[in-house]
Amino acid sequence: MVLSQQMEELANEISQPPKRARSATPEPLDAPPAARRRRGAKGQQQRHHGTGTAVQHPLKFADLHRVVCNSEHGDHSHHEASALYADAPQLFAGDNRASALRAADRFKIHDEEHFLEDADVAIYHTYACHKYQSAVRDQFEGFIPPELDRRVFRENRAYFFSLRHDIEKARPDDMYIRVLSNEVHLAVSSAASFDPNLAKEWDQERNLRYPFPFFFHHRQRLRAAIEDMQDLRSGNLVYGLLSKVEHFCEAEYQEADSLFAAGLVNREHFNKLFTDGEMIVTHQHGQPLAYRLDDAVVSREATVLRCSSWTFDGVFKRKPKTLVVRTPGSEGSIPITSLEVFPLRFNEKLKAELVVRGRTFWNCRHRAHILYLAPRPPFEAQTSRPRYMIDYETYQALHDTPEHDDADTAPADIIPVDSTEEPDEGVLLSLPAQIRGFGFHDKKWRMLDVKYVEAIKFNKQAFKRLHLDSDKKDLIQALVTVHTSVSKTADVIEGKGNGLIILLHGGPGTGKTLTAEAVAELAEKPLYRVTCGDMGVDAERVENYLEDVLRIGTVWQCVVLLDEADVFLEERTHQDIKRNALVSVFLRVLEYYEGILILTTNRIGTFDEAFKSRIQLPVHYPDLDETGRRIIWRSALNDIPPAPRDFDLQNLLDHIDKLATYRLNGRQIRSIVNSAMKYAHFKEEPLSYRHFEVVIRTVMEFDRYTVETRGQTDSEWAEAEGLRKRPGL
Numbered sequence: 001m002v003l004s005q006q007m008e009e010l011a012n013e014i015s016q017p018p019k020r021a022r023s024a025t026p027e028p029l030d031a032p033p034a035a036r037r038r039r040g041a042k043g044q045q046q047r048h049h050g051t052g053t054a055v056q057h058p059l060k061f062a063d064l065h066r067v068v069c070n071s072e073h074g075d076h077s078h079h080e081a082s083a084l085y086a087d088a089p090q091l092f093a094g095d096n097r098a099s100a101l102r103a104a105d106r107f108k109i110h111d112e113e114h115f116l117e118d119a120d121v122a123i124y125h126t127y128a129c130h131k132y133q134s135a136v137r138d139q140f141e142g143f144i145p146p147e148l149d150r151r152v153f154r155e156n157r158a159y160f161f162s163l164r165h166d167i168e169k170a171r172p173d174d175m176y177i178r179v180l181s182n183e184v185h186l187a188v189s190s191a192a193s194f195d196p197n198l199a200k201e202w203d204q205e206r207n208l209r210y211p212f213p214f215f216f217h218h219r220q221r222l223r224a225a226i227e228d229m230q231d232l233r234s235g236n237l238v239y240g241l242l243s244k245v246e247h248f249c250e251a252e253y254q255e256a257d258s259l260f261a262a263g264l265v266n267r268e269h270f271n272k273l274f275t276d277g278e279m280i281v282t283h284q285h286g287q288p289l290a291y292r293l294d295d296a297v298v299s300r301e302a303t304v305l306r307c308s309s310w311t312f313d314g315v316f317k318r319k320p321k322t323l324v325v326r327t328p329g330s331e332g333s334i335p336i337t338s339l340e341v342f343p344l345r346f347n348e349k350l351k352a353e354l355v356v357r358g359r360t361f362w363n364c365r366h367r368a369h370i371l372y373l374a375p376r377p378p379f380e381a382q383t384s385r386p387r388y389m390i391d392y393e394t395y396q397a398l399h400d401t402p403e404h405d406d407a408d409t410a411p412a413d414i415i416p417v418d419s420t421e422e423p424d425e426g427v428l429l430s431l432p433a434q435i436r437g438f439g440f441h442d443k444k445w446r447m448l449d450v451k452y453v454e455a456i457k458f459n460k461q462a463f464k465r466l467h468l469d470s471d472k473k474d475l476i477q478a479l480v481t482v483h484t485s486v487s488k489t490a491d492v493i494e495g496k497g498n499g500l501i502i503l504l505h506g507g508p509g510t511g512k513t514l515t516a517e518a519v520a521e522l523a524e525k526p527l528y529r530v531t532c533g534d535m536g537v538d539a540e541r542v543e544n545y546l547e548d549v550l551r552i553g554t555v556w557q558c559v560v561l562l563d564e565a566d567v568f569l570e571e572r573t574h575q576d577i578k579r580n581a582l583v584s585v586f587l588r589v590l591e592y593y594e595g596i597l598i599l600t601t602n603r604i605g606t607f608d609e610a611f612k613s614r615i616q617l618p619v620h621y622p623d624l625d626e627t628g629r630r631i632i633w634r635s636a637l638n639d640i641p642p643a644p645r646d647f648d649l650q651n652l653l654d655h656i657d658k659l660a661t662y663r664l665n666g667r668q669i670r671s672i673v674n675s676a677m678k679y680a681h682f683k684e685e686p687l688s689y690r691h692f693e694v695v696i697r698t699v700m701e702f703d704r705y706t707v708e709t710r711g712q713t714d715s716e717w718a719e720a721e722g723l724r725k726r727p728g729l
Contacts, residue, residue, distance in 0.1 A: 059240035062119035067101050069129035075158040084109040088169040097158035101129040120181040125172035132170045175210035187234040191225040201276045215245045217275040264333040271298045279344040287433040302326050309430040316415035357450050358428030367391040374452040388437035463518040498594040505601050506621025509665025512600040520559040528558040539581035546589045559596045566603045630660040636673045647687035655689045
């Protein structure tokens with residue numbers, strides 16, 4: 001209820017103290033509490049940059065004190081919502097708890113623009129009436145007349161608590177600087193012109209609000225710029241404005257600098273942590289992602305970061321992003337890098353890693369054959385060192401993805417993929433963390449973590465280590481080398497017969513697949529391995545699949561390996577029309593392939609004669625003799641990686657002659673070595689010949705069982721079936 005005029009007069013009469021004189025020009029409290037408690041008194045005289053000569057800066061400042069009040073509050077319902085004064089506000093002797101926070105009447109500003117007519121810079125100090133009343137509440141003294149009705153007192157109690165004397169002036173809750181002079185604005189723009197981003201930041205009004213982040217982050221660079229300014233007056237204008245800000249905030253800035261230098265931040269200085277134009281980083285799905293900060297909007301409980309990064313869909317485009325980081329609690333200082341988003345300048349190691357990652361992505365913007373070394377591949381198919389092809393253009397062509405529309409994208413927000421110059425560090429930092437690649441091991445496209453992408457180091461020694469007749473090796477190397485360096489042949493029909501087709505035939509485990517892998521290493525090309533199981537047996541499906549494989553093989557210049565191609569090479573008959581169709585399709589597709597194609601089979605006895613004219617080089621792989629097995633055993637043992645437990649390699653090599661007596665093929669030998677290593681690891685023992693004996697004994701027992709069951713060895717059975725000739729005959 002609003003107190004009547006009589007009741008208000010009664011309350012004033014009861015609480016009015018003896019009057020005393022007040023200073024007509026009290027000194028203003030000119031900075032928010034956070035800044036004021038850090039600094040001592042500072043003189044207003046400034047020194048010009050670099051001269052050491054005391055000069056009065058040419059700027060004219062005007063201080064305005066704005067009191068804001070939530071006038072909807074019952075006790076403050078008669079207050080102005082906002083009032084301007086030329087002095088800091090306070091409460092005076094005789095005021096009660098319902099009195100408005102104000103300065104003396106003679107300091108009230110009725111015409112703001114007229115007041116600022118001669119000023120270059122206006123400094124607005126803002127005060128909250130309710131907040132000030134709460135802070136000085138205990139300084140009021142109460143008096144309740146005995147005859148006063150208690151209900152009346154409860155409804156109007158604010159009027160029965162008054163002040164005996166003037167109390168301290170209010171301290172501003174916020175501060176804002178308004179540059180009125182165009183000359184001053186241009187002077188600062190000139191000083192900031194060494195950095196376009198800095199000049200842009202100066203133009204944003206929010207940077208002139210306490211604690212003036214523009215000046216906090218760039219004061220050192222501004223001082224250096226002032227030294228280089230040719231216009232002495234402009235330099236003094238910038239110096240004067242900077243000095244005024246430091247008058248309010250220097251101690252606070254120094255405290256923040258010390259805290260940040262230690263890699264820490266607290267609630268009080270969190271509003272100074274981020275600066276426009278810098279790189280910030282967050283983590284999503286375990287991946288560090290960097291963004292360029294375009295704008296930071298600070299509030300009490302959180303900071304909204306409007307930023308951008310780069311995406312890739314065949315063209316690099318800038319993509320906006322909004323992140324939110326919560327203000328730390330009041331528990332003290334915390335590591336800056338523990339924030340969900342933080343400036344990248346506080347983690348130089350991570351920054352260097354992101355530059356490397358970005359450069360890797362940039363180098364893969366065109367077609368790239370890469371090695372992928374993720375510790376835990378996020379897919380089912382497991383392989384030790386999988387290789388991928390990164391080729392966004394081919395991916396789009398195969399998946400009919402819509403073409404990118406750049407009509408509404410500003411030129412500054414696009415980087416052409418064919419740009420020859422590496423982008424600046426900021427772009428590299430904010431390139432995507434993942435890139436799409438095609439796995440040659442499982443024929444699938446998937447997203448790869450760029451940090452695990454590495455360049456391939458082709459193993460040229462693999463071909464030299466093949467256990468194969470030297471003349472055959474030389475011939476294979478010659479054909480592959482010449483084919484990769486010569487683009488055309490003399491076939492009379494254009495596009496026909498330009499491929500290199502090699503047939504490798506022989507028993508299992510004799511090195512056919514290993515040769516294809518070694519040829520790919522020798523040619524420094526991807527190996528695209530296909531089996532009959534990948535294609536099925538339907539002629540139309542096989543044709544479409546083969547055409548896709550050979551098209552990709554041509555685009556990526558692969559060595560295509562058609563492993564165990566028996567069903568396609570088998571001789572046609574009148575009875576099996578379906579298989580005849582498969583063979584015919586295969587013959588037709590091969591005719592126009594221009595790359596390197598390697599076929600392997602261990603059933604050469606059923607070979608269709610039509611393939612003889614299509615194959616440039618058929619190579620036979622005889623079963624291993626004891627000398628061959630000795631060579632493969634030595635190679636396999638030398639390839640055993642360092643183990644947690646030492647083992648005597650020489651002792652194993654001393655048993656090679658014994659190991660070579662066992663009739664094993666190359667695949668079996670390497671499988672035995674792998675099993676023996678696992679067996680030793682399980683037994684927690686150094687690898688020794690005894691572990692090999694256990695594995696070999698088990699393997700040979702199986703071989704004896706199959707021979708006894710069929711009554712003949714594998715080679716004898718293959719000869720009986722007309723698949724291949726028995727060795728030695």
